[in-house]
Amino acid sequence: MHATHLRLNQADSAESAPQNNNLLGLDAVRAWAAVGVVMLHACVPYSDPDVPGLTWATTDTPHMGLTALMWAIEIVIMPIFLVMAGFLAFRSMSSRGPLATLKSRTRRLGWPFFLAVIFLIPVDLYAWLLGWLADGVITPRQMRALKFAEGQDEHLWGLSHLWFLQYLILYIAVLAGAWKWLQRIDPARA
Template sequence: MRATHLRLNQADSAGSAPQNTNLLGLDAVRAWAAVGVVMLHACVPYSNPDIPGLTWATTDTPHSALTSLMWSIEIVIMPIFLVMAGILAVRSMTSRGPLATLKSRTRRLGCPLVLAVVFLIPVDLYAWLLGWLADGVITPRQMRTLKFADGQDEHLWGLSHLWFLQYLILYIAVLAWAWNWSQRIDPKTVFRVGMPLTFSVATVVLCFYPEVVWGFQHAFLPVPAKWLYSGCAFAMGVLIARADADLSWLKQVAGRAVCPSALLCIATTVLGIWVLNHTPSENVQYASAFPVVISGATWVSLALLTVASATGLSLSLIGIACYRVNKIGPVTQRLATDSFAIYLLHHPVLVLFHVAAKHGMPSASPLLKMSLGTIIAVSVPVGIHFVFRGVMARRKSTIASQRDQDAPSILAMPTTSEDAVSERRLAG
């Protein structure tokens, strides 16, 4: 798989990994998981109920199938990325050491994060405000001054989809800090204890803070509940890679676990939508963002099903891909190469399409709008990355050719005076 500077976790390529592990499967999962993220966001305007805590630029005609699809992707998509990130972090630290890995990842993830905060977040903000303006939610003056009515911008400010980069840098820092200590413990023992422990911690977090999955927590700094829940998925990847470097166990169990995990995901989606459709009660105080009148057993059941389906389906898809994928087609290779660009750039493109589709195609099917939005929001970042790579390649080629021209020749050519002396000698 060809490496690129905009490829997520690209420090761990097949060339630097152990030869008995197939990383092409991880590349394939990364490629189509990036499309899954875009599809998830493409479904948001058509969801009913809405995602608690998530402020989108516009809302459109609700569609039950798109609502189910959105929540099904939401349950599993980030655990997939986080498990892969944990696996690749262990591989990198094993071959290069924890400090080198931390420096490399901080540079490769931190620099895009800073640039995106400076340049991309403002674009995201005004794309959102443009949607609000088109829907009549705000006035042009509010858009210009960024002064809103009380509570209108409650969920507007934060890192948006860039939270993943921030959290991942912190997870790698924690792993690097604990790396030498972890090497003194038997990996298989840690796996047998650690997997149930991380599963339990994730379940407890969701029991008290279901909005970690069944909502959106928007902030500039890490939200403790969200950071802990997402860290459990990263820890699972670390535990698997430490105990089974070539992922043979994951490949063996994946085929048997994928169907039960998919059924669990369907059941979780149905239960979650049923819970969110309950009318909030102002008289009931809960620790979570979901003050709905349901029993504690329902909260626990939803948490257990969510963690079980997310864990089972993410591990199954990764295991099946690592076992079966021996060659990547051109489309998957392109998506894998451009996956980081898709992740970074799709947000404003998709939001602008949502606004245009709502007001320009009001009678079109939500399924058509979602499909077109996904295709456009994937194609534009791929095209931008393709052009960017072409420009950088031409720039490097120009610099190299200039260096070749400026470099002294290995065989010195004779000067004019030397030529004259040589001619006189030949003439006798």
């Protein structure tokens, strides 16, 4: 039993360990993209025009330079993360198969996503509401009752900043489901 447990731990650590060190450039891009995401979010309160459908905790006087920076980052940041995620998912499915990749990503992304929905979303909601309260958008009574003027909370409810994890998990599931079909496509005929 001890040997089986040891083999399972070795397999799990082998799965989570990098396959090789050839991805240092990708790690650097990911780090810079993460800094870009932080900068993007810091610019949002100063953006003009506002991002359609985006509810933000507070707004301030628009600044054209910060607006330009926010949109410049916005245009490229999600494609960068999605291309990296797709590349790594393809690589993982090629070496370990779609089911093992889906299980691994569900464990690595799904559980944190689930826990964040339970614990982080309520904190996020009240952080936003505190911003609205400070800006005079809502009253303390509205904050306590979570009842707002018609349309005021239109984009307040949802996954907030966790939307990316939801999409990523769905993309991985779709790729895993379509993997056998995709393997039949002969790139030489294209």
